[in-house]
Amino acid sequence: MSTVETKVNPAQPQITLISSSVGKKIFMAVSGLVLFGFVVGHLTGNLQIFLGQDKLNAYAQLLKDLPGLTWTVRVVMFIFLAIHVWRGIQLYFENRFSRPIRYVINTTVQAPLASRVMIFTGGGIFLYVVYHLLHYTFIITNPQYADLHDTLGRHDVYSMVVFSFRNGWISAVYLVAMASLCYHLSHAIPSFFQTLGLNNQNAEPKLKALGWILAILIFVGYSSIPSAVLTGIITLPEGVH
Numbered sequence: 001m002s003t004v005e006t007k008v009n010p011a012q013p014q015i016t017l018i019s020s021s022v023g024k025k026i027f028m029a030v031s032g033l034v035l036f037g038f039v040v041g042h043l044t045g046n047l048q049i050f051l052g053q054d055k056l057n058a059y060a061q062l063l064k065d066l067p068g069l070t071w072t073v074r075v076v077m078f079i080f081l082a083i084h085v086w087r088g089i090q091l092y093f094e095n096r097f098s099r100p101i102r103y104v105i106n107t108t109v110q111a112p113l114a115s116r117v118m119i120f121t122g123g124g125i126f127l128y129v130v131y132h133l134l135h136y137t138f139i140i141t142n143p144q145y146a147d148l149h150d151t152l153g154r155h156d157v158y159s160m161v162v163f164s165f166r167n168g169w170i171s172a173v174y175l176v177a178m179a180s181l182c183y184h185l186s187h188a189i190p191s192f193f194q195t196l197g198l199n200n201q202n203a204e205p206k207l208k209a210l211g212w213i214l215a216i217l218i219f220v221g222y223s224s225i226p227s228a229v230l231t232g233i234i235t236l237p238e239g240v241h
């Protein structure tokens with residue numbers, strides 16, 4: 001009687017975990033956490049606009065004077081954004097096309113709307129980031145703001161932001177993008193805890209509430225800037241027209 005040998009590839013379990021839906025969700029959760037960290041840090045920096053031209057321009061200049069740190073953050077963010085987008089698209093198509101038979105009646109009613117539209121709110125945020133980089137980082141959409149300098153010769157980021165948000169269309173694009181980010185985060189935050197197994201029936205409503213609270217805080221924080229410009233709370237510095 002012959003015996004059949006089963007060869008076990010020791011790398012197999014890791015590969016299966018990485019390419020499984022659970023593995024993809026772990027990638028989404030960890031990359032999402034890093035991106036969320038950036039969103040919070042960026043908001044803290046941006047809110048300095050309420051402290052005036054000098055403070056915001058000094059902060060922007062500090063980032064320019066630390067190219068090593070700035071470029072490390074840029075590269076790390078780019079890698080995590082790429083992972084998040086790629087895995088998100090894969091998960092979306094897996095969920096969408098994994099059913100062998102299409103249901104006649106749509107049974108997705110039990111899933112909350114925010115969870116079903118993650119791919120669209122995420123896609124909207126991605127498009128916004130592309131526009132935002134062309135707007136403020138590369139100053140391609142409004143090149144006239146590249147030549148703004150304050151009395152200390154620093155790039156006048158403060159006036160660039162005020163001039164931009166005085167345009168109702170630009171402010172509207174930002175406000176819609178911030179609403180999209182808020183809706184995305186309201187589902188992403190509780191989802192993060194679920195993926196990492198830090199959830200149970202008791203904690204679920206609290207985590208959902210936490211998701212909404214943090215998402216709304218981010219929305220209010222970012223939206224306060226175009227809103228303050230449009231309502232005249234933040235104005236151009238003296239001598240700038």
Ligand code: HEM
Nearest residue numbers: 039042046060074129132136137157161174222223225226
């Ligand atoms: C009212 C809302 C916002 C304002 C006023 C704002 C302002 C700015 C400004 C002025 C810059 C250019 C900094 C400089 O080069 O000196 C910048 C860069 C950037 N912003 Fe925002 N931002 C806002 C919202 C957001 C949001 C919600 C995200 C992400 C979802 C984001 C992602 C980025 C990224 C990735 C960069 C490039 C950073 C770099 O150059 O390394 N921003 N932002």
